[in-house]
Amino acid sequence: MRTVKTLLAGDHFVRNELLATALSALDEVSFDFREVSLPWPLTPYGRVAEVDEASDAEDQLIEALPGIEIAVTQMGPFTERVLDAAPDLKLLVVCRGGPVNVNVPAAIKRGVVVASTPGRNAVAAAEHAVALMMGALRNLPRLQRTLEQGEWRSDLYAYDECGLELDGSTVGLVGYGAIGQRVARVMLAFGAEVLVADPFVDEATDGIELVALDDLLRRSDVVSLHARLTDQTRGMIGADQIALMRRGAVLVNTARGGLLDYDATVDALESGQLGAAAFDVFPSEPVPAGARLLTAPNVVMTPHLAGATRQTALRAGSIAAEAVAAYLAGKDPVGLVSA
Incomplete structure (x- = not known):
């Protein structure tokens, strides 16, 4: 049975013991685990050298990587400096939708296969988007505040005054x-008409209408953002786009803060162009004290x-284990x- 030297660089969410359990369930291989515990989310992530959304732990990784063939992490900063210290590394699995914390060109140049865990949080993120959407439509925070203040409104x-x-x-x-x-399926179950704008989709399932973005904005009572943040999508929803929306419409963003102009959004909330909004992501995280959004x-x-x-x-660990199994079998994970 082959023994593979493997670094687990988990954190307080995707824990090392979860990764070890998922990997240890693979057949016909044993693992010699070395572990590094990263501080996220107790310590926020940030930019580390040339990579984004990473824990500041280059030195810890450099110390742990010699002799390691496989590394599995979520927030580990695999910068060029770190990769230079990992001459034996062959596979790097990042337990998130995209490896923003990895210098991918540098890894590939060194012969390192890089894999992510797509879909690991799709269920959670979709459910949260729906929860925020419903909270905004029915103005739940406002209603709770009235009770907390001893009012029966x-x-x-x-x-x-009532919601939609x-x-x-x-x-x-x-x-x-x-x-x-996933959000679309839930919306259909609620009895909503669903429009989709996505330049990379040629056809959708029954009940979904593919439209241009401007058409979607004009026709929708609720607009929910689920696009990736790229150079092409950054700032894709600004004042001009919000002006196209129906007066009183609801805007939801659970994707990335950079997709949306938040100053324009606050202007629209204050003017009544937007009836409500719901956000899980922001242009600056944490949200700065005194930001207009906090009082909108x-x-x-x-x-x-x-x-x-x-x-x-748990899903991150299981998808990572599938990627490792594919690599060991000589297949693409x-x-x-x-690059």
């Missing part, structure tokens, strides 16, 4: 990947926790990343 039953239903509404999804597809009307917010479920962490 039956006047909020008034026509001009998903049934019969038009919901526009910007992006139709694993998360967007009719906003539901959570601190970038859409993917935070125990099932997500799911989530293979190219």
Whole structure:
């Protein structure tokens, strides 16, 4: 039986013991584990050298990597400096949707196969998006605050004050990947009409209408963002796009803060162009004290926790183990990343 020297660089979410359990279930291989425990999410991630969204732990990885053939991490900063210290590394599995914490060209140049774990948080993120959407439609934070303040606001039953239903509404999804597809299925179950704008999708399932982005914005009662952040999508929803939306529409962003102009969004909330908004992601994280968004009307917010479920962490380990199994079998792993 082959023994593979493997580095587990987990954290307080995707724990090393979860990764070890998933890998140890593979047949016909044993692992000689070396472990590094990273501080995320107790310590926020950030930019480390040339990579993004990583724990500042280059020195820890450099010390642990000699002799390692396989490394599995979520937030480990695999910079060029770290990769230079890993001459025996052949496979790097990143337990997230994309390896933003890895210098992928440098890894590939050194013969390292890089894989991610696509879809690991699709269920959690989709469910969270739906929860935020419903919270915004029914203005749940406002209602809770009235009770906390000792009020019983039956006047909020008034026509001009009460919320909206998903049934019969038009919901526009910007992006139709694993998360967007799940949200679409839930929206259809609620009885909503679903529009999708995604330049990489040629056809959708029954009940989904593919449209151009401007058409989606004009027709939707609710717009939910599920696109990846790229040079092409950065700032894709700004003042001009919000002006196209129906007055009183709801805007939801659980994807990436860089997709949306938040100043324009606050302007639209204050003017009534947007009826409500819900966010799990922001242009600066954490949100700066005094940010206009914190006092904007009719906003539901959570601190970038859409993917935070125990099932997500377990799924990350199982998908990572599948990638390792494929590599050991001489096959391309799911989530293979190219430069």
